[in-house]
Amino acid sequence: MKHLLSAGDLSRDEALTVLDTAVRMDEALAGREVKKLPTLRGRTVVNLFFEDSTRTRISFELAAKRLSADVVTFSAKGSSVSKGESLKDTALTLEAMGADAVVCRHAMSGAPHRLAGWVRGSVLNAGDGTHEHPTQALLDAYTMRRRLGRVDGLRVAIVGDVLHSRVARSNVLLLHTLGAEVTLVAPPTLLPVGVAEWPAAVSYDLDATLPKADVVMMLRVQRERMGQAYFPSEREYSRRYGLDRHRMGLLPDDAIVMHPGPMNRGMEIAAEVADDPRRSTIVEQVSNGVSVRMAVLYLLLGGAQ
Amino acid sequence: MSTWLIKGVAPYGGDPVDLLVADGVIAEGSAAGAQVLDAAGLVALPGLVDLHTHLREPGREDAETVQTGSRAAALGGYTAVHAMANTDPVADTAGVVEQVWRLGREAGLVDVRPVGAVTVGLRGERLAELGAMADSAARVRVFSDDGMAVHDPQLMRRALEYVKAFGGVVAQHAEEPRLTEGAQMNEGVVAARLGLTGWPAAAEEAMIARDVLLAAHVGSRLHVCHVSTAGSVDILRWAKAKGTRVTAEVTPHHLLLTDDLAATYDPVYKVNPPLRTAQDVAALRAGLADGTIDAIATDHAPHALEDKETEWGAARPGMLGLETALSVAVLAMRETGLLDWRGLAERMSAAPARIGGLPAPGLVVGAPASLTLVDPAARWTPDPAASASRSRNTPYAGRELPARVVATFLRGEPTVLDGKATR
Structure with a gap:
């Protein structure tokens, strides 16, 4: 699994692997005083949010940080994107900075697909238009x-x-x-x-x-x-x-x-x-979101190897 | 003027003959001193005529110019193109259409026939000075707000009536605008899955139905641009059976490509009207074969790279078409047995010339020697970087196509030889 763009890309086995991995993440963190695993130390995860979504952004940030990844959050507001920079230029910039994974939220359907064609790292769809999440x-x-x-x-x-x-x-x-x-x-x-x-x-x-x-x-x-x-x-x-x-x-x-x-x-x-x-289960969904996103980042960034 | 002897060429794919071209016409008599072009195995067709070309000049010379678009047209076997009015400034005055016409003459590769806007600024509010454009040096006969429909029914009625005075025709981009707000692709199974806002077939069909009724009521000619749905073919068939003076065109891409290509989210497949389903493609091919649809028109729509290397929703709609039209037509219509060479010549040369008010093209003695020579056995793969167009947005990159234009003559002068433009 290189990217996660659509839920339809996951086979039954892959989906179950994600869910099982999320359970292991939960178990590994349970009872720890310091809620952090060293798994993704040295890896860079960029949160690329072209659309406001505080809860999803925070959830991904927390997931990446709990895996000890370096996390950069790039919001459309206050960045070069609001000055008219194209998605492609943003992608090439991230590429030059060596992002291992890009978590992309965008108001237009298919934007993460386009991004996946322009960067070498993994692209994780964090919600694109009216397409998928x-x-x-x-x-x-x-x-x-x-x-x-x-x-x-x-x-x-x-x-x-x-x-x-x-x-x-x-x-x-x-x-x-x-x-x-x-x-x-x-x-x-x-x-x-x-x-x-x-x-x-x-x-x-x-x-x-x-x-x-x-x-x-x-x-x-x-x-x-x-x-x-x-x-x-x-x-x-x-x-x-x-x-x-x-x-x-x-x-x-x-x-x-x-x-x-x-x-x-x-x-x-x-x-x-x-x-x-x-x-x-509404509050529970929020906390489960962190575990599942940890699992996805872990699996996408080759942590399983 | 040069004299050419085109040896062993098969007019309309028939028996090989020698064609003598002298003084700009197809001639008889002595070939002494003529340059010889060995055309064994090639098919001769009258020069193709495009009813629907975006040359982007004035305004977007970074995407295309009259010069580069003319070269792409000649390479595609065309000797005349109708340049759409949605330039910047809009071709809604005698001044702008004369500018485009003059640029076409200077390029000298095809006859550039400007299309005049129906309404001022394409805004659909009041009629542009249609008579002034008709009387100008450009002698405009086709009027269109292409890109937008003339949606106000009263204004459309008036336009249809008014252009009768000078033998004009309104070419309508049929799209009911309220039904296509924010639309990104054909509304259906694929759009539902991709989460892209749908462009319903009914938005095209409703507008065509209205317009054929209006044209019949006022006894005017109507031309329908780039028909894309099976339902539109049905409505046109019904209108023609009733004797309504309606003509229609279909693009090469709507004869070949389908909406599932949008699954890549690559906006090279974004076009307006959008790619439809396989059922629509089959109905369009059948409609073109039986004459319900009169002509193939490219809707050649060059776009700068930055207008296509974007999110699907941010990209401009449109595809290149001039250099690939004949090949795609051969693939969709000839290789399927629906049209022979003579049928293709009718749909790509004679019918569009008639609709645009141009003299009838032909391969007969005395006719202007505007013709194209095609290698029917060639197979080739379009390479965007090799296109004569200034833009690169061909949907056929990497797709093998049949038949290739080898030479094109415009009134006796070669514009393309050995598959290369002469200027």
Whole structure:
């Protein structure tokens, strides 16, 4: 594995290796006073963030630092990128500085693919436009496995703005690879033309889906979608596709509720659902993100050899 | 004027003959003193005519000039090109179209026929002075806001009507703009997977449907640029069956390439209208074969390297086409048995000449000796660095293509010999 650009690039064995490695990372750090492993000492990881994303950036930074890598964070704001430097020039600059891995977040789909053609180091897609966010899918699978003991055979409902969601795309691919049954739930306007070809079922009816779900994953609805006629109003969206306490009651007993964050409380998810100590995994997802990203960096940078 | 004897050439791939070229026309009589060109095994076609070329001058001379674009055209077997109006400044006045026309004459490699903008600045708000452009030295007959559709139906109706006074035609880039906001590629399975905003086929088809109804209502000619979907072919077939005076073109790339190439995220495959599906390609080929689509037009769209070496979403749409058009047409249409050489000549020379208001090309005695000689047995692989264009954005790099232009004559003077431009 040279790059991680799409969750679809991972075979079942590779995906399981990442998840198993994340477990080992957790175990290695557990009980340590100094939360640091020497594994990537001397390696340089560049976080290249063309789009604001505090939580993903911090998660990758922490992951690289816990592996003792040298970490440089390069944000579009305040760097030469905001002065009009092209992606290619940025790539060549990083190349000249000897980056072993580039973690790239970009508002345009496919930007990490382009980057991978211009640098020698590994490229890790940390979210590109409306395309993919593979480490989010890995941390979600890791969370399911920790909570429910497996991914294979789980029934997962992914609910919300699938059309614009990189989280949904990566999850559909990875969960399919790992043997879960995915159902996408959204108003028809927020499903892409061509979704019928995805390895997932489609439903417009959340209430009918919840009783048969082991996992329900709520997607963020961007405020800017309002006024583009995807749905009539926030209230109507919330009534038909929001997860409130009543709907949470339709879930099987041990089902879990996930959200990649940041949440719109009261829109796609009610506050009492997000904070439900038994079902909600939202905070856990954040900490699992660090473990999974450590695993990916470790594997990409040849730490396994 | 030079005299040439083209020996053993096969007009339209038929029986070999000797063609005498003298005083700029195809001649009869003595070949004494003529320079001899051994054309055994070569096919002669009338000079190709392109209805849709972006020469980028004035304004983006870093991407292409009239000179470099003319050379690429001659190397592709063309003797006339229609230069699109989306230059900077826009070709929306007699002054700009005359400038482009004059640059074409100076280059002297092909007849450069400027296309005039339909609306001022391509803004779709008010008509440009179409009559002034028609009456200018450039004698503009094709008008287009290419790149944008004339989306206001009332303005489109008026344009269709107005150009009747001087035998003009409006060439419409059919794209309903509200349906393609932010669009990056064909809307469908591939776009859904790649997370790129879709350009729905219906945005093209809806505009063509509207325009054929308007053209029929006012009894005007309409030309539809770069048709790209199966549904568009159906609408054109329906309109033609009803007797509507509509013509249409298809690009070489829409006859060959499909949207799955976008999976590389390499913007060399980004073009507008976008590459579609294999079903669309099949329908376009069938439509071109049965005459529903009249012509092949390149939509040659040179772009500077920095406009393509970017993220897909930041790249400009467009592909080079002049040097590869005939080869791609042979691959898509002749090698599939859909068109023979005479059919290709009709779609790439006679029909576009008719639509553009040019004299009918031909390989008959007395006709202007504007012709091209093609080696049908050659195979070649386009190399972007070797292109005569100032730009490098060919989607065919590394892809083996059939047939190669060996020589081109413009009114009796060679513009290409041995596969090389003469100037």
